[in-house]
Amino acid sequence: MLEVSAMDIRKEVIFMANEVLSKMCKAVIDGDFQAVPIFTRQALDAGVSPQKIIDDGLSAGMSVIGQRFKAYEIFVPEVLIAAKAMQAGLEALEPVLTQSPVKPKGVVVIGTVYQDLHDIGKNLVGMLLRGAGIEVHDLGTNVPPEKFVEAVQELKPDMVGMSCLLTTTMSNMERTIKALREEGLRDKVKIIIGGQPITESYAKKIGADGYASDAGHAVDVVKGLLGIAKSSV
Amino acid sequence: VSDDKIKEETIMTTGKERYVTTISGGKPDKLPFFVGNYNNFITNYYGITVREYLDKPARTAELMVRFVEEFEFDQFLAAVGYILYGCGPEMGVKWEWAGENFPAAVEGPIKSEQDLEKIQIPDAPTGYFKNYLEMIRLINEAIGDRVFVTASILGPFSTACFLRGVQEVMIDTKLNMTLFEKYMAKCVEISKYFGRNMYNVLKTPMFNEIFLIPELINPRFYYQHIVPYIDKVCHEFNLINSFSAFVGRPDDEASRKAGRILYDALFGTKESLEVIEEALKHVIPGFPFFVAVSGRMLVNWPKDEILDFVKKGVDLVRSHNLYPAISLISVQPPSPESAQDVADKMRRINEFRNSYSL
Numbered sequence: 009m010l011e012v013s014a015m016d017i018r019k020e021v022i023f024m025a026n027e028v029l030s031k032m033c034k035a036v037i038d039g040d041f042q043a044v045p046i047f048t049r050q051a052l053d054a055g056v057s058p059q060k061i062i063d064d065g066l067s068a069g070m071s072v073i074g075q076r077f078k079a080y081e082i083f084v085p086e087v088l089i090a091a092k093a094m095q096a097g098l099e100a101l102e103p104v105l106t107q108s109p110v111k112p113k114g115v116v117v118i119g120t121v122y123q124d125l126h127d128i129g130k131n132l133v134g135m136l137l138r139g140a141g142i143e144v145h146d147l148g149t150n151v152p153p154e155k156f157v158e159a160v161q162e163l164k165p166d167m168v169g170m171s172c173l174l175t176t177t178m179s180n181m182e183r184t185i186k187a188l189r190e191e192g193l194r195d196k197v198k199i200i201i202g203g204q205p206i207t208e209s210y211a212k213k214i215g216a217d218g219y220a221s222d223a224g225h226a227v228d229v230v231k232g233l234l235g236i237a238k239s240s241v
Numbered sequence: 242v243s244d245d246k247i248k249e250e251t252i253m254t255t256g257k258e259r260y261v262t263t264i265s266g267g268k269p270d271k272l273p274f275f276v277g278n279y280n281n282f283i284t285n286y287y288g289i290t291v292r293e294y295l296d297k298p299a300r301t302a303e304l305m306v307r308f309v310e311e312f313e314f315d316q317f318l319a320a321v322g323y324i325l326y327g328c329g330p331e332m333g334v335k336w337e338w339a340g341e342n343f344p345a346a347v348e349g350p351i352k353s354e355q356d357l358e359k360i361q362i363p364d365a366p367t368g369y370f371k372n373y374l375e376m377i378r379l380i381n382e383a384i385g386d387r388v389f390v391t392a393s394i395l396g397p398f399s400t401a402c403f404l405r406g407v408q409e410v411m412i413d414t415k416l417n418m419t420l421f422e423k424y425m426a427k428c429v430e431i432s433k434y435f436g437r438n439m440y441n442v443l444k445t446p447m448f449n450e451i452f453l454i455p456e457l458i459n460p461r462f463y464y465q466h467i468v469p470y471i472d473k474v475c476h477e478f479n480l481i482n483s484f485s486a487f488v489g490r491p492d493d494e495a496s497r498k499a500g501r502i503l504y505d506a507l508f509g510t511k512e513s514l515e516v517i518e519e520a521l522k523h524v525i526p527g528f529p530f531f532v533a534v535s536g537r538m539l540v541n542w543p544k545d546e547i548l549d550f551v552k553k554g555v556d557l558v559r560s561h562n563l564y565p566a567i568s569l570i571s572v573q574p575p576s577p578e579s580a581q582d583v584a585d586k587m588r589r590i591n592e593f594r595n596s597y598s599l
Contacts, residue, residue, distance in 0.1 A: 039415060080497065083459050085411040092412070125337050125345035128407055150339040175536040176281050176342060176575040204510070205537040213541075222456070 025054045029065040032097065036069025036139075039089030045100035058101050059110050062141055066097045070139020077136075078224025084132070087223070091135035098138075112143035114234040117159045118169040119147035121180040126173035129203060132223035133169060140227050140236075153180070153187035160193045166234055169226070170216075172203040181206075182214040198233045202226055256315030260389035263529045263566055272555065272594035273566040275316040275531060276309075280343060281573040283308060285580035291343055295322060298372040302379035309380075309388055312587050313595075316389040319443070320376040323451065324369050326395040327435045328403035331368025333360060351405040354420055357427050360404065362434045370438070378442035385443075393449035394436045394480065397428035397470045402452040404428065414462060425470045432474045440478065448480040455501045461491035499523035509535030509570040517554050521561050530563050534590070536571030539583050547586055548593055555597060567594055 032047035044066070051061050073090040076082040101110075116137055120130050127149045134144045145163055147155060156168060168188070170181050181201050188194045200218040201211050211219035218233050220226035230236075259269045284294050287304045294301050301320070309317050324344055328334045333350030350356055366374055377392045384390065395403075401424050402410050413421040439446045450471070458467070471482050487504040489497030499522075505511040506520035512535050524530055532554035538547055551567060558565035567590060574580040 080456060080501070083462075084457050085414045085459075085462075088408065088411050089415045123340040123342040125339050125347060131408065150337075174342070175540050175571060175573045178537070178540075179575050205535075205540075207537065210537070210541060 025051060025056045026064075028054060029056065029061065029068075032061070032065035033069040033072070036066055036090055036093045036097070037072050039086065039093050041089070041093040041096040044093045044097040048097045048100040052101075052104060058104055058108055061097070061101060062110055066094045067139055067141045070094050070136060074136045074139065074224050074227045078222065078228075084128070087132055087135065091139065094135075094139050110141075113141040113236050114167065114230070115143045115145070115163065115165040116167045116169055116230060117145045117147060117156065117163055117165045118171070119151035119156065119159075120149040120171045120173075121177050121184060122150060122152045123180060124172045124174055124177035125149045126171075129173070129223060130169075130171035133171065133202070133220075133226045136223055136227045137169075137230060140231065142230065142234075153184040156184050157187050157191050157193065160188060160197055161191070165197060167198040167200060167230060169230070170199070170201045172201075172205065175205045178203070178205050178210070181216070185215050200226065200229055200233065255387040256313070257385075257387055257389045260316045263564060266564075268564055268599060271599065272597050273315045273529070273531075274313060274591060274594050275566060275568040276312070276314045276572060277318055277568065277570045278321050278536070279308065279569075279572040280321045281575070282580055282583065284341075285574050285577045286584055288577070291338075291341060295324060295343075295369060295372065298375040299379060302376045302383070305376070305380055306383045309384055312584075313591050314388065316391065317380070317384070318447075319380045319390050319392040320373050322373075325373035325376075326393055326449075326451075327370045327373070327431070328395065328400060329369035331363070331370060332404065332431075334403050346403050349402075349404040349406045349409070351401075351409075351424055354423060357424060360427065360431075362431055366438050370435070374438055374442050377439070381443050389445065390443065391445050391447045392439065392443055393451070394439050394446050394474075394478070395432060396448055396450040396453075396482075397425055397432040397474055398467050399450045399452045400428040400431050400435075401425055404431075407452060411458075414458070414466070418466075421466070425467075429470050429473045433477055436474060436478045436480075446478075446480070448475055448478075448482055450482075450484055453484050455487050455489075455497075455504050459491075460488045460497060463488055464491060507531060507533055507568075509533035509538070509568075512538055512550065514550070514553055514557060517557055521558065521563075524561075524563065529566050530558050530561075531566040531568035532558065534567065534569050536573045539569065539572060539586055540574055540579060544586050544589055548589055551590055551593060552597075559599070564599060 028047050028051045032044060032051065035043040035047060048061060051065065070090060073087055077087050118130055118134055120127055134146050137144050145159060147159055160168060170184060172178050172181065185199060198217045200220060201216045202220040206219060208219045218229040220229045259273045262269045263273045280294065283304050284291055305319065322343060324336055330336060334346050335348035336344040337347045338344045350360060381390045405424055475482050487500040489500035502516065502520045503523050506516045532551055534551065555565045572583060574583045
């Protein structure tokens, strides 16, 4: 007669949970936004905590996406579709998040600076940051310095991320940093900037804490500045 | 004396001849000087508003001619401004204005397949596209005999990005290929309409897919699902789709890397001598190798550093037995004060190219 101990059952449950998380991770990478919520519910049924689902399922998948995008192995459509899959997973988690809230790894406010209406780069950064378990507040495009200031006062983020596409608008990053300084908020947040005309030396010149050449690197820089992982800023 | 020798020793007199000689792989009389995007320079340096730039083609054309003559460009991309290229409000695209800057497209009219029928190709140019063609006509009339004037014919992929939205097009490539193929077919017809009208005012336009950059889309998808539509337009007008040179071959990481390096060097996305050196290993036969000066360089770098970079870049290209050119990729100062500074830098670059011995 086969005897099944409590330990065996526990091992089996852990094995099943890990298998579901692994499938969830792969579904995010594949951009399978129909499968991800199913795996999310299966993981919840197996007793996996929302935090673990986010960390080992959804974020793990998006982390692979970020790395592959950075290495030019995948392209913008793959990132967008993976982010859509991750979002579907987060929505499936929503009902339980009120009971067991998940603590984000950091809070970041992002926006495209004043007089600049371009948003794809900023959107990609937002998606990949969310995928890394970071709470993102997207202020949109054409964001004046005072709106960044208000957001920092209200949301008390760890970091502000500014994006621009045009050389004609990059000076608004400096204006925003100045506005934060004037309100006594500069030292309360880290600042990262990026966008087509931006360079590391420009970031240093205007007093930003970090610069990223593309969305994939932005996640590494943000993680580094937030102390989540090592990074070369 | 061989034909090549004669070609080499021909004394060039106009920028147009200089440009043609350079792109044919010949030796120009002096370093050719090209310019790409410059719309914010026109508004900030010559003191007109963005609205005037877009709405008064005769005035804008006059200022563009002044620009070319003042800085002695040999090749000129006429009438820069995304809203002008054919997908303005006249095609149902929603454009948003942000302060005193040029407007940006924020929403396209294609939400579903049914919307495709609503997009009508006009019998004659209207709206900003009409202004665009008028600017090009006037510029070509004024300087086309001595400067190589070109202008953008918007390709079908970029037309789709305006009419559908860039992010939406990207997602369609994964989730809704049926719709993608339908609007791409429509955009081929729209792009041909742009081309037909362009040829009424200029015989030397260029095919331009402004939204295509190497990291945007998988090379395999590009060749299988975008190039066939591009080819339909290019074949119609005998135009070259030069972007393919920067994509590389699918599943060939080395060629993709080479394409990206070339793109970085020639379009100023990474301005460094190391990038030029690396790119020179992948030179496209018959394509001019220009030292690219980016917009951020012109706006932010000190004058002497820019000149040092240009001089070293030109020397580097010459050391590979190629005839270089200098290309200002983007001349976009953010203010009138910055425009004065950028103008001074451009004058110094022009002085350098006039004094440089090939």
